Amino acid sequence: MPEFFHRKIERSAIGFVLAIIAAASVGGIVEIAPLFTIDETVEEAPDMRVYTPLELAGRNIYVREGCYACHSQMIRTLRDEVERYGPYSLAVESKYDRPMLWGSKRTGPDLARVGGKYSDAWHVAHLINPRDVVPESNMPAYAFLARTALRTDDLSDHLRAQRRLGVPYTDEMIGNAAADAYGQAAPDSDFAAGVSERYGEATEVSAFDGVASRLTEMDALVAYLQVLGRLTSAAYENTAAPQEAPNPDN
Amino acid sequence: MVAKLTTSERQSAAVILLLVALAGIAMAAAGRNEAMGVHGLIVILFAGALLYPVLSAFYAPEPTEDRQASYYDDPIKVGIALAMGWAIFGMFMGVWVAAQLAWPNLHFDGAWSTFGRLRPTHTTGVIFGFGGNALIATSFHVVQRTSRARLAGQVSPWFVLFGYNLFCVLAVTGYILGVTQSKEYAEPEWYADLWLVVVWVTYFLLYIATIARRKEPHIYVANWYFMAFILVVAILHIVNNLALPISWGSAKSYTIWPGVQDAMVQWWYGHNAVAFFLTAGFLGMLYYYLPIRAGRPIFSYRLSILSFWGITFFYMWAGSHHLHYTALPHWVQTLGMTFSVMLLVPSWASAGNALLTLNGAWHKVRDDATLRFMMAAAVFYGISTFEGSFLAIRPVNALSHYTDWTVGHVHAGALGWVALISFGSIYTLVPALWKRERMYSPALIEWHFWLAIAGTLIYIFAMWNSGILQGLMWRTYTEEGTLAYSFLDSLVAMYPYYIARTIGGAMFLLGTAIGCYNIWMTIRLVPATVPEEADLPVKDAVVAGE
Numbered sequence: 032m033p034e035f036f037h038r039k040i041e042r043s044a045i046g047f048v049l050a051i052i053a054a055a056s057v058g059g060i061v062e063i064a065p066l067f068t069i070d071e072t073v074e075e076a077p078d079m080r081v082y083t084p085l086e087l088a089g090r091n092i093y094v095r096e097g098c099y100a101c102h103s104q105m106i107r108t109l110r111d112e113v114e115r116y117g118p119y120s121l122a123v124e125s126k127y128d129r130p131m132l133w134g135s136k137r138t139g140p141d142l143a144r145v146g147g148k149y150s151d152a153w154h155v156a157h158l159i160n161p162r163d164v165v166p167e168s169n170m171p172a173y174a175f176l177a178r179t180a181l182r183t184d185d186l187s188d189h190l191r192a193q194r195r196l197g198v199p200y201t202d203e204m205i206g207n208a209a210a211d212a213y214g215q216a217a218p219d220s221d222f223a224a225g226v227s228e229r230y231g232e233a234t235e236v237s238a239f240d241g242v243a244s245r246l247t248e249m250d251a252l253v254a255y256l257q258v259l260g261r262l263t264s265a266a267y268e269n270t271a272a273p274q275e276a277p278n279p280d281n
Numbered sequence: 282m283v284a285k286l287t288t289s290e291r292q293s294a295a296v297i298l299l300l301v302a303l304a305g306i307a308m309a310a311a312g313r314n315e316a317m318g319v320h321g322l323i324v325i326l327f328a329g330a331l332l333y334p335v336l337s338a339f340y341a342p343e344p345t346e347d348r349q350a351s352y353y354d355d356p357i358k359v360g361i362a363l364a365m366g367w368a369i370f371g372m373f374m375g376v377w378v379a380a381q382l383a384w385p386n387l388h389f390d391g392a393w394s395t396f397g398r399l400r401p402t403h404t405t406g407v408i409f410g411f412g413g414n415a416l417i418a419t420s421f422h423v424v425q426r427t428s429r430a431r432l433a434g435q436v437s438p439w440f441v442l443f444g445y446n447l448f449c450v451l452a453v454t455g456y457i458l459g460v461t462q463s464k465e466y467a468e469p470e471w472y473a474d475l476w477l478v479v480v481w482v483t484y485f486l487l488y489i490a491t492i493a494r495r496k497e498p499h500i501y502v503a504n505w506y507f508m509a510f511i512l513v514v515a516i517l518h519i520v521n522n523l524a525l526p527i528s529w530g531s532a533k534s535y536t537i538w539p540g541v542q543d544a545m546v547q548w549w550y551g552h553n554a555v556a557f558f559l560t561a562g563f564l565g566m567l568y569y570y571l572p573i574r575a576g577r578p579i580f581s582y583r584l585s586i587l588s589f590w591g592i593t594f595f596y597m598w599a600g601s602h603h604l605h606y607t608a609l610p611h612w613v614q615t616l617g618m619t620f621s622v623m624l625l626v627p628s629w630a631s632a633g634n635a636l637l638t639l640n641g642a643w644h645k646v647r648d649d650a651t652l653r654f655m656m657a658a659a660v661f662y663g664i665s666t667f668e669g670s671f672l673a674i675r676p677v678n679a680l681s682h683y684t685d686w687t688v689g690h691v692h693a694g695a696l697g698w699v700a701l702i703s704f705g706s707i708y709t710l711v712p713a714l715w716k717r718e719r720m721y722s723p724a725l726i727e728w729h730f731w732l733a734i735a736g737t738l739i740y741i742f743a744m745w746n747s748g749i750l751q752g753l754m755w756r757t758y759t760e761e762g763t764l765a766y767s768f769l770d771s772l773v774a775m776y777p778y779y780i781a782r783t784i785g786g787a788m789f790l791l792g793t794a795i796g797c798y799n800i801w802m803t804i805r806l807v808p809a810t811v812p813e814e815a816d817l818p819v820k821d822a823v824v825a826g827e
Contacts, residue, residue, distance in 0.1 A: 055509070055593050056597070071610070094461065115755070127539065129535040130543050188527040
């Protein structure tokens with residue numbers, strides 16, 4: 032009987048096309064649609080802040096360079112991962128991430144909580160030539176980041192596009208995007224105060240690449256690496272985490 | 282080839298190319314200070330390079346023969362050539378990035394040549410460049426022969442083929458320029474994605490219109506798979522790539538999917554790119570070229586039905602096994618694991634159906650390396666689908682995920698299954714298409730076969746070793762209850778395997794180069810022949826009573 036039925040549908044091109052669409056649609060609909068309707072999917076984190084323009088620019092450099100090919104940003108709920116990298120990752124921690132950068136391969140270590148683990152100077156030296164600080168490393172050298180000026184004229188466009196997708200950037204944040212990017216990497220400048228005002232006192236303002244007078248891609252990438260895992264402390268609450276959140280002041 | 286088009290077809294080809302060139306000019310102007318401007322220039326050059334032969338034969342005499350009386354094979358020939366070209370490119374990039382992991386200074390301090398930018402040129406080069414062109418070419422061949430009807434268009438097959446290759450060129454050059462969404466296997470940015478939608482819809486319409494012309498009442502099983510490939514890849518591509526560009530002049534866009542939902546959509550896409558690009562389409566090849574070459578009918582029609590609908594339905598649930606123990610809700614992970622295990626049934630039904638088809642033809646497998654390519658492909662398909670179901674089980678995944686075991690698994694499928702079935706099909710197809718009595722050198726096909734098998738085995742054994750070792754080192758505890766190894770210890774342990782993997786990949790590449798040479802010499806030197814049976818479509822009049 033099923034064979035008889037099949038002999039009928041395989042005589043109709045349109046029927047076959049519709050049958051394929053029907054069979055192939057079910058799985059995706061059942062697994063994806065509820066992720067938007069079930070409230071527990073993404074936890075509440077009232078202290079969660081958005082990326083500053085400089086951090087977002089750094090994230091986009093991370094995206095551009097394809098860092099996800101070797102570094103995950105997703106600590107699994109396994110004992111050895113929690114002990115090696117810190118509390119397991121929560122969904123809320125990537126709720127402003129487009130795209131998510133959970134990754135699928137660890138040629139290098141997980142970076143979900145790398146923020147605050149190393150100094151800015153370590154990151155800069157490591158990115159310029161990883162083998163200077165980790166002789167056994169097989170990571171490419173990213174010295175060109177320190178030589179490349181960061182593009183800031185389109186940062187407002189970036190924030191505006193993010194807001195249209197639901198990230199809560201204010202008009203003020205969008206209007207001051209370029210100035211805030213400059214200020215976050217120039218602690219002694221007049222623009223630095225605006226960053227703390229708009230993104231919170233805990234936001235790290237620093238001459239990330241060691242040179243305050245010039246805003247480079249290195250500044251942006253290091254600013255991003257230093258905020259990884261520190262947009263919210265939700266992961267450290269009620270999750271039996273063995274560690275405390277890194278102190279943002281060090 | 283342009284001379285075989287009528288004047289009005291030449292006009293439409295020229296108009297399409299002019300429109301593409303205009304789009305290129307618009308991109309170059311809007312993105313003049315950015316990577317998008319470079320892409321605009323590439324589009325203009327691409328359209329211009331195709332416009333030249335169209336215009337130079339524009340006033341050639343019109344074709345006089347009855348075109349409906351023959352199959353349309355010119356786009357297939359070009360598709361095979363493009364597939365082999367992309368194979369060399371993609372596999373070379375693979376060997377290069379593999380070598381970079383063992384010798385990291387092989388990017389020569391360039392920004393464009395770092396692992397992160399070159400790795401997607403390898404994956405796109407082999408999956409979409411080599412695999413995609415092989416699929417388009419063989420699907421054009423299979424649909425005509427099994428429907429006994431000519432392709433339902435003169436210009437549209439060329440549009441599909443060259444349009445698709447333009448997408449691949451934009452993708453690969455984009456990564457080198459730093460244009461990427463960093464969505465694995467969906468890296469190209471929004472304008473390339475939109476272009477692919479146009480090309481793909483044309484592909485679907487062309488395919489379905491050709492099937493509608495068929496002179497056989499039933500649609501042959503290979504076409505089920507090609508149809509599933511075309512349709513579902515369209516759905517996956519559109520949903521996963523929904524994005525908002527920051528401006529019309531910028532290559533940068535943000536996906537509409539945030540965080541955890543993005544992860545689910547991405548791996549729903551990613552795993553089904555494996556299912557419907559790298560499996561369904563190539564099963565279409567298997568179901569046509571294997572029985573042809575073996576001279577045996579498919580073993581079981583019922584198994585074909587079971588495996589086709591099993592694959593089409595189950596695979597779409599399986600993507601979430603890429604996200605075990607992550608922040609994705611547990612119930613979705615469990616669903617993904619369950620369906621991944623169930624997938625073994627239709628997968629082995631296909632592999633078994635293929636191998637049982639060879640019963641009565643095993644002496645041919647022994648003597649004919651081309652058929653042996655397809656036999657080995659079916660075996661690797663069976664092995665890698667078993668491994669896939671196994672790795673999707675949550676506790677196994679705890680060990681294997683994030684390690685080279687995944688990479689080894691992918692290559693067992695990509696080298697052992699996808700590439701071997703493609704080479705077997707291409708070696709069957711080339712003499713038939715160019716009307717040659719045989720391939721130039723059977724000995725070189727043997728060389729290619731054994732280099733490919735040895736390269737694949739070296740590669741996957743290296744990655745099994747490195748992956749399991751890495752996974753075990755990460756979770757080993759000392760007697761005091763502390764982690765025994767630093768991450769760096771596990772990296773240092775990987776170096777010998779990274780070197781072995783590079784050697785395996787280089788052997789596979791060498792085999793492909795030998796294949797290219799053999800195909801080239803077949804076309805140039807092997808004498809033409811007249812096939813014993815006429816390879817022609819059925820005339821309308823013959824079946825007018827149907």
